[in-house]
Amino acid sequence: MDRPELEAVTIVIFGASGDLAHRKIVPALHSLYATAVLHPDSRILGVSRRPQSDAEFREGLRESCARHSRCWKDGKGWEAFASMASYLQGDVDDPSCYGLLARRLEEGLPRNLLFYLAISPDQFSRVARGLEGAGLGSVGREAAKEGSWRRLLVEKPFGTDGKSAHELNRVLSSVFDEGDIFRIDHYLGKEVVQNLLYFRFANSVFEPLWNRRYIEKVEIDVLETQGIGTRGGYYDRAGAARDMLQNHLIQLLCLAAMEPPSSLDPEAIRDEKVKVLRSIPRYTTEAYHERSARGQYRGGRGAGGESLPDYLGEAKVAPASLTETFASLRLEVDNWRFAGVPFILRTGKALDRGASEIRVHFRRPPATLFAGVCSENLPTNEIVIRIQPDEGIWLNFNAKEPGSAEIERKELRFSYAKGGGESLPEAYERLLADAFAGDSTLFIRADETEEAWRVVDGLELAWLSPGAPRLIGYPAGSSPDDPLFGKAGT
Numbered sequence: 001m002d003r004p005e006l007e008a009v010t011i012v013i014f015g016a017s018g019d020l021a022h023r024k025i026v027p028a029l030h031s032l033y034a035t036a037v038l039h040p041d042s043r044i045l046g047v048s049r050r051p052q053s054d055a056e057f058r059e060g061l062r063e064s065c066a067r068h069s070r071c072w073k074d075g076k077g078w079e080a081f082a083s084m085a086s087y088l089q090g091d092v093d094d095p096s097c098y099g100l101l102a103r104r105l106e107e108g109l110p111r112n113l114l115f116y117l118a119i120s121p122d123q124f125s126r127v128a129r130g131l132e133g134a135g136l137g138s139v140g141r142e143a144a145k146e147g148s149w150r151r152l153l154v155e156k157p158f159g160t161d162g163k164s165a166h167e168l169n170r171v172l173s174s175v176f177d178e179g180d181i182f183r184i185d186h187y188l189g190k191e192v193v194q195n196l197l198y199f200r201f202a203n204s205v206f207e208p209l210w211n212r213r214y215i216e217k218v219e220i221d222v223l224e225t226q227g228i229g230t231r232g233g234y235y236d237r238a239g240a241a242r243d244m245l246q247n248h249l250i251q252l253l254c255l256a257a258m259e260p261p262s263s264l265d266p267e268a269i270r271d272e273k274v275k276v277l278r279s280i281p282r283y284t285t286e287a288y289h290e291r292s293a294r295g296q297y298r299g300g301r302g303a304g305g306e307s308l309p310d311y312l313g314e315a316k317v318a319p320a321s322l323t324e325t326f327a328s329l330r331l332e333v334d335n336w337r338f339a340g341v342p343f344i345l346r347t348g349k350a351l352d353r354g355a356s357e358i359r360v361h362f363r364r365p366p367a368t369l370f371a372g373v374c375s376e377n378l379p380t381n382e383i384v385i386r387i388q389p390d391e392g393i394w395l396n397f398n399a400k401e402p403g404s405a406e407i408e409r410k411e412l413r414f415s416y417a418k419g420g421g422e423s424l425p426e427a428y429e430r431l432l433a434d435a436f437a438g439d440s441t442l443f444i445r446a447d448e449t450e451e452a453w454r455v456v457d458g459l460e461l462a463w464l465s466p467g468a469p470r471l472i473g474y475p476a477g478s479s480p481d482d483p484l485f486g487k488a489g490t
């Protein structure tokens with residue numbers, strides 16, 4: 001999609017004092033400004049309950065940008081960026097907040113409006129209703145005729161199950177047209193994830209092999225070394241399956257398994273992703289038991305040798321919590337291309353390594369020729385799509401060891417690392433830029449989120465049923481490959 005010309009926009013951030021706004025959203029806006037992707041006449045209006053002046057708000061943003069913006073450069077140009085930001089004290093649960101907001105927006109701010117919900121998910125519907133009440137929604141409005149648009153950016157979690165996601169979709173779509181709702185999964189903004197479609201469909205050497213004839217299994221890992229930190233209140237109600245599997249891992253699976261779309265049009269791409277989701281079978285409770293594993297970290301030493309507390313001792317975690325901080329699930333995509341190929345999803349916190357990757361294992365060639373050299377352990381070819389860290393793509397293959405008849409494993413590697421310490425754009429930069437441009441390719445459509453919940457709802461229900469895999473207590477710093485996690489799910 002060609003980028004339309006840059007337009008000035010008012011970005012209204014609900015939850016402007018929160019962690020997400022300070023760690024991700026405003027630093028991304030700062031980088032977009034520094035790289036001329038944010039129109040200089042744009043404005044940022046922070047809304048939250050905390051009483052503070054514009055100057056205090058800007059000072060807080062300065063600290064956040066200094067720590068988290070990719071383009072900080074010792075504060076050069078800060079004043080110009082800061083002058084874009086102002087603050088409105090308001091409680092999103094108080095209906096009068098929206099009248100105040102509407103009045104403020106009339107005070108000469110750009111008329112294109114991007115509402116960013118960086119707040120607790122149980123407030124999403126209330127804010128949508130509040131915006132509707134103040135006449136700030138987009139339904140029934142003709143953007144072209146009005147000469148300005150209104151869009152809503154929604155953070156995850158999108159609902160807590162299929163039913164609540166459906167209800168949330170119903171409320172949001174009564175206030176904003178689907179084309180104006182941008183549901184974020186920040187994994188889709190990561191450079192390597194975006195590259196997946198290019199890698200698969202722009203190369204004739206890989207695509208012909210990308211099916212059940214040649215692929216034995218696909219492993220998708222999103223592994224983290226950190227514990228839950230200060231997010232106990234949210235996390236203890238969510239757990240790894242809702243927090244990570246339902247969105248990031250299932251999205252990666254969709255991109256790895258989808259058919260070529262008819263075009264790069266957002267709907268064409270998202271249609272193909274939904275088809276993948278619909279091809280994931282409706283497993284029975286017993287099947288979920290057999291194909292899943294779950295764990296919760298105990299105290300231990302983290303990957304860097306630091307000591308990590310027991311999950312049960314983390315702030316705002318219920319004393320006898322059964323929430324999983326590790327989950328694995330084996331899925332199939334029951335279609336012509338992938339029937340019978342396991343997709344193994346694993347995610348967890350407080351593990352021995354932080355790594356997000358898709359690892360495609362190809363089938364072993366007939367080993368007869370090398371039987372004497374390598375018996376049946378001829379290593380398989382693998383394509384690894386490394387999302388982070390060490391972003392890149394590599395291909396593992398077999399070669400002859402020089403000077404001997406043995407087989408040795410070699411690697412062809414493409415790495416994103418650039419010289420000069422230049423870093424890749426942050427996912428949030430790309431996603432915000434796309435939302436300004438009205439490009440919803442990298443955002444989740446209503447039906448996608450509901451289909452993904454279908455898979456995870458089944459798992460959650462199975463975990464509450466007799467015969468469910470037990471919650472494994474694993475010492476912080478454990479390897480996800482440790483036999484302690486059992487065979488289930490792998």
Ligand code: BG6
Pocket residue numbers: 156224243356
């Ligand atoms: C978030 C989850 O969506 O993704 C967090 O809520 C998780 O629990 C984070 O830590 C991981 O994102 P990233 O980009 O650091 O891999």
